[in-house]
Amino acid sequence: MAAAAAGSGTPREEEGPGGEAVAPPPQAPTGAPGARLSRLPLARVKALVKADPDVTLAGQEAIFILARAAELFVETIAKDAYCCAQQGKRKTLQRRDLDNAIEAVDEFAFLEGTLD
Numbered sequence: 001m002a003a004a005a006a007g008s009g010t011p012r013e014e015e016g017p018g019g020e021a022v023a024p025p026p027q028a029p030t031g032a033p034g035a036r037l038s039r040l041p042l043a044r045v046k047a048l049v050k051a052d053p054d055v056t057l058a059g060q061e062a063i064f065i066l067a068r069a070a071e072l073f074v075e076t077i078a079k080d081a082y083c084c085a086q087q088g089k090r091k092t093l094q095r096r097d098l099d100n101a102i103e104a105v106d107e108f109a110f111l112e113g114t115l116d
Helices: 002-008 042-050 060-087 095-104 106-111
Strands: none
Touching: 042 060, 060 095, 095 106
16 A cells, blocks of 8 residues: 555655654645745835835845745744734734734844834
8 A cells, every 4th residue: 555655646644653644744846837935926025125225136036035034024923923812812813912922022122113
């Protein structure tokens, strides 16, 4: 059975330490049509970068890295804000959850006062 699954191209489940089935880790897209490496529109990110008068040229790789960094930043602050919402026994994020996350996490200290 393992030989059939190995050659079929479909991911097979592996057993974890307790004998339970563990799904394989997700794989990066390999040029599949319609697959996107960035969830943010790169044209919009490029327009934001070019809006800075100090920027004269912006390479496509730099735009991609900035878009990916923005995605990771939003994901991180959203997760921290969601933890604050869960402490209040809620599932919906509110502004006060973002404020609490900014106050609680030292990495977000540069954002203090920006939502006022």
